[in-house]
Amino acid sequence: MQKSFTVFILALLITSCVKEVNPVIDGLDKSYLSGQGVFVINEGNFRAGNGSLSFFAYDSVKLYNNVFTEANRRPLGDIPYSMGFFGGKAYIVVNNSGKIEVANRNNMKSIATITGLDSPRYISFVSDSKAYVTSLFSDSLTIIDLSSNSISGYINIKKTSESILTLYSTAYVASWTEGNKIMVINTATDMVTDSIEVGYEPESMALDWNETLWVLCNGGWRREHFAELIGIDTRTNEIVKRLKFPSINDSPTCLQIDSEGRMLYFLLNGVRRMSINDESLPSQTLVPQLDHLFYKLGINPFNNEIFVTDAVDYVSKGKLIRYRNNGALISEYEAGIIPGTICFKEFTDSTSE
Amino acid sequence: MKKAVLFLLVLVAIPLNGQLSVESDTIFIGEVMITGNRLTGHYSGSRSASIDSSVISEYNGNSLADLIGDNSSVHIKSYGPGNLASPSCRGTTAGHTGVAWNNINIESPMTGQSDLSIIPAGMADDINIFYGGNSMSISGGSAGGLINLETKPDWGEKGLLMLNPAAGCFGRKSLLVKARTGTADFQSVTKAFLFGAENDFPYLNSISGDAPVTEIRENNQVSQEGFIQELYYRKSHHELSARFWYQSAARKLPVPIIVPSLNPPETQNDMSFRSMLAYDYQLNKTSLNLTSAFISDRLDYKNEQASVDSRNSLKRIILKGTFNSMISNILNLRLAADNELALVETNNYDCRKSRNVLSFDAAADLNIMRWLSANLLLRETIQDDRFLAPDFSAGADIKPFGTKENFIKLNFAKNSRIATLNDLYWSPGGNPDLRNESGYIAEITLDLSTTVAGSVKIGTDLTFYHNRISDLIQWRPGEYSYWQADNVDDLVSKGMEANINIMFHGPSYNFKMMSGYTHIISGSNGKESTGSSGRRLQLIYVPADMFNTFIRAEWKKFYSTVRFNYTGKRFVDADNTIYLSPYTVTDLDAGIKLTLKKTLTDIRMGVENIFNIDYQNIAYYPMPRRNFTASVLFQIKK
Numbered sequence: 001m002q003k004s005f006t007v008f009i010l011a012l013l014i015t016s017c018v019k020e021v022n023p024v025i026d027g028l029d030k031s032y033l034s035g036q037g038v039f040v041i042n043e044g045n046f047r048a049g050n051g052s053l054s055f056f057a058y059d060s061v062k063l064y065n066n067v068f069t070e071a072n073r074r075p076l077g078d079i080p081y082s083m084g085f086f087g088g089k090a091y092i093v094v095n096n097s098g099k100i101e102v103a104n105r106n107n108m109k110s111i112a113t114i115t116g117l118d119s120p121r122y123i124s125f126v127s128d129s130k131a132y133v134t135s136l137f138s139d140s141l142t143i144i145d146l147s148s149n150s151i152s153g154y155i156n157i158k159k160t161s162e163s164i165l166t167l168y169s170t171a172y173v174a175s176w177t178e179g180n181k182i183m184v185i186n187t188a189t190d191m192v193t194d195s196i197e198v199g200y201e202p203e204s205m206a207l208d209w210n211e212t213l214w215v216l217c218n219g220g221w222r223r224e225h226f227a228e229l230i231g232i233d234t235r236t237n238e239i240v241k242r243l244k245f246p247s248i249n250d251s252p253t254c255l256q257i258d259s260e261g262r263m264l265y266f267l268l269n270g271v272r273r274m275s276i277n278d279e280s281l282p283s284q285t286l287v288p289q290l291d292h293l294f295y296k297l298g299i300n301p302f303n304n305e306i307f308v309t310d311a312v313d314y315v316s317k318g319k320l321i322r323y324r325n326n327g328a329l330i331s332e333y334e335a336g337i338i339p340g341t342i343c344f345k346e347f348t349d350s351t352s353e
Numbered sequence: 354m355k356k357a358v359l360f361l362l363v364l365v366a367i368p369l370n371g372q373l374s375v376e377s378d379t380i381f382i383g384e385v386m387i388t389g390n391r392l393t394g395h396y397s398g399s400r401s402a403s404i405d406s407s408v409i410s411e412y413n414g415n416s417l418a419d420l421i422g423d424n425s426s427v428h429i430k431s432y433g434p435g436n437l438a439s440p441s442c443r444g445t446t447a448g449h450t451g452v453a454w455n456n457i458n459i460e461s462p463m464t465g466q467s468d469l470s471i472i473p474a475g476m477a478d479d480i481n482i483f484y485g486g487n488s489m490s491i492s493g494g495s496a497g498g499l500i501n502l503e504t505k506p507d508w509g510e511k512g513l514l515m516l517n518p519a520a521g522c523f524g525r526k527s528l529l530v531k532a533r534t535g536t537a538d539f540q541s542v543t544k545a546f547l548f549g550a551e552n553d554f555p556y557l558n559s560i561s562g563d564a565p566v567t568e569i570r571e572n573n574q575v576s577q578e579g580f581i582q583e584l585y586y587r588k589s590h591h592e593l594s595a596r597f598w599y600q601s602a603a604r605k606l607p608v609p610i611i612v613p614s615l616n617p618p619e620t621q622n623d624m625s626f627r628s629m630l631a632y633d634y635q636l637n638k639t640s641l642n643l644t645s646a647f648i649s650d651r652l653d654y655k656n657e658q659a660s661v662d663s664r665n666s667l668k669r670i671i672l673k674g675t676f677n678s679m680i681s682n683i684l685n686l687r688l689a690a691d692n693e694l695a696l697v698e699t700n701n702y703d704c705r706k707s708r709n710v711l712s713f714d715a716a717a718d719l720n721i722m723r724w725l726s727a728n729l730l731l732r733e734t735i736q737d738d739r740f741l742a743p744d745f746s747a748g749a750d751i752k753p754f755g756t757k758e759n760f761i762k763l764n765f766a767k768n769s770r771i772a773t774l775n776d777l778y779w780s781p782g783g784n785p786d787l788r789n790e791s792g793y794i795a796e797i798t799l800d801l802s803t804t805v806a807g808s809v810k811i812g813t814d815l816t817f818y819h820n821r822i823s824d825l826i827q828w829r830p831g832e833y834s835y836w837q838a839d840n841v842d843d844l845v846s847k848g849m850e851a852n853i854n855i856m857f858h859g860p861s862y863n864f865k866m867m868s869g870y871t872h873i874i875s876g877s878n879g880k881e882s883t884g885s886s887g888r889r890l891q892l893i894y895v896p897a898d899m900f901n902t903f904i905r906a907e908w909k910k911f912y913s914t915v916r917f918n919y920t921g922k923r924f925v926d927a928d929n930t931i932y933l934s935p936y937t938v939t940d941l942d943a944g945i946k947l948t949l950k951k952t953l954t955d956i957r958m959g960v961e962n963i964f965n966i967d968y969q970n971i972a973y974y975p976m977p978r979r980n981f982t983a984s985v986l987f988q989i990k991k
Contacts, residue, residue, distance in 0.1 A: 020934050021557060021559065021934070021967045021968060021969055021975070022559060022560055022969065022972070022973065023925050023931045023932065023933055023972045023973075024931065024932055024933070024934060025930060025931050026929075026930045026931070026932070027930065047608065047609050047611075047612060047973075048609075048925065048926075048972060049560075049609055049611035049612075049972055049973045050925065050926055050931060050972075072563070074559070074560045074561075074562075074563070075560055075611060077611055078609070078611045078612050096612050097611055097612055097613065098612070098613045099613075110563065113561075113562070115613065116613075118658075119658070137658055137659065137660075221781065221835050222781075293830060311830065313829055313830070313927075314829065314830050314836075315926075315927040316926075316927045316928050317926075317928045317930075337926060
């Protein structure tokens, strides 16, 4: 009787053991990140903590998933959204975790975690010691001290912010959510110096060879405004070109530019391409969407290959699709959940190892 | 006795079998004998279960989510103590598991769901769970099952006053008061419930940095109030009842630990007022029930950081009538009509919305032979001015062994679910063109009960079921940058449920054991929903295996209860590549009951999660480690 009771208690103790408290990923592969390649930031689902980082390696022509988790044995966070490289480091902006993970860009080993950010979206390195981070919810940009990997200040722009581009000592910040302005900031003084009124909900920006800032205004989800593509002369901050999309239902996203700074790309029922000199918007797609759900776009600055992410159904694993510059399909790879922003990595930076 | 202990070991060892591998086609359940609690007045052919009032009383300070999760095969998806807890029955979604109060559906037509964490368990006198097609005896749309809370008079009791304060770790305090008084023909029942908890429990955070740290859960406070007043009057063949139920809950909503705490935190306030008037008439072989109900629900959610201030007000008027007549010894006929008018005011719709759903039932029960009975239900539903395709339920009870209470039950049903008001009208993304979901349910149950050695009662049941829900409504990315409700896929769930109840007693002791095992395979039927192995992918957060056991032993004035709950591996992504590990939570209670004349004092101490495991029911929402409760129940009877 006593023996049976002991076995009973032991059985309970064994069944009560939980191997791992947090979600476990099946089949975590060793990743190879040292060569040239493409990072894909998989956003994952809101508050599900299933965002991840993938890396497409040109060496092995393979997409490695969960590379941050594999390197650090912990999840990346909730809604990793964008990424920037500076000084051999990768800065991964994790939106809903309110943090930036700073990692070695060649092995993804964590160097630091910058916390306390309010819904961060994009990072722009404005000097050797300073970066600006935009925010979906806050009216301020956050200033990051790159030497200490900490928050050093804020710039109140009185608007929420999304995409950001820096040219010399000027940062251009798009106020996306229900906004219609590009805020101009002097990066030396951290002061707002100007604002440029554009179309409704400026969603993404690109800079051409001639230092013209191209702004893609989405028009908003309510479809009460026409989407617009706007060119701004950065020397005068004047609008030099304004192209309106023909249908109120046109909802273009993700403006990109090629390595020469002469061809613009964006998503609208597929990938569309136009010259910066064109006087009208492209009526045809270069890469039709077909049965994909194109979510984000990237143009490789080294060879102009077109990379598109397919969110599939926003809950299953998405895809990274690679096309030649003429729109011909090269291959597609299984990525993480909601593969989003695409970041291109140059050859190994040995100094950062 | 030694054999009994070994038998328990066999049962408890079930979850040890390789953590009940999802891959395996064969489930070894050991030599179990299974019981079910038969309920009268509901359709034969499918399974139903009743939660014993003695079990309910152990949850006087807990929520219905705790009670159902510990004592049934319904899986509870819980975001932690005090937070949203939704039921999932037989691998279906929370929207396919109904909740009713005295046969009146109380789930919100806006969401199609009920939050069981804000329903106090101790407010109910009886709780019945109707699985599959049997749920149609209460209402439509619950293809997985339906939980019916019953509050009722006790005509055999002249008066009762009960006070049950309780306190526990993490600032947990509760008080349940029950008062019953009246005469042979009139009875008044009053119940009040107060609950508050800080829920500031420690948990292990191993995801925010390189080394795990113990942190304290923040923004997790909850406070609840509930009040029920019921009046019953009976004369001759007539009975009148009036019931009122007020309930409110104010909660701070904690975020997953992968997200920093919000300041100010998200808050949710729920308030419900439910009233019901019922008239029952019974004479010989004829009975009539007329019920009217008015339900007012309010739900306000606020998230200042995301600038969300959601205000939702819902009012419902329900009229229900049932006529039942035993035409002959063979045939019983039942006719029923049910009308529900719902009015919604919310800042999440473009304008005020209303919906009227009227349904007519015609049902026949046939006692064809001594060993065979059958029933057929036909239901026609009219949604506003639209006639819907009829639903039905057909079942049979076969008694193969003559006089013994052993049954084979068969049921096949079609049970449609009307789209929720949020699915139809939420702005943006609501889709007024949605089709209703159609659920086809087939099940077979073997129900055996026996008494051995004079006083040892053993009841067992074993059920196999197969559900197919067509035109499943889900939210998915729409044409623009927001999600849209759509009929996307079919949901197929199939599995088995096995239960065993053993009771025996002697002159100074009582022993009761209730144990259940559930195996579920549930997933979408779309072509994209099959993994590379060709296996259908399991629906997220539906455990393939669950096992629970409740053991209660009483000796003289002393008693002790042990509960084991094993929850199997749950996938948290649609591709079934990320999962939460299985866990077993063990709770232990011990107490003493002191009686003095007509008074009873029950002093109880409890330890929850006695083995102090860290676990998550939902990813990144930690659950409490070992914690303690103490309660004193004082009761006086006239």
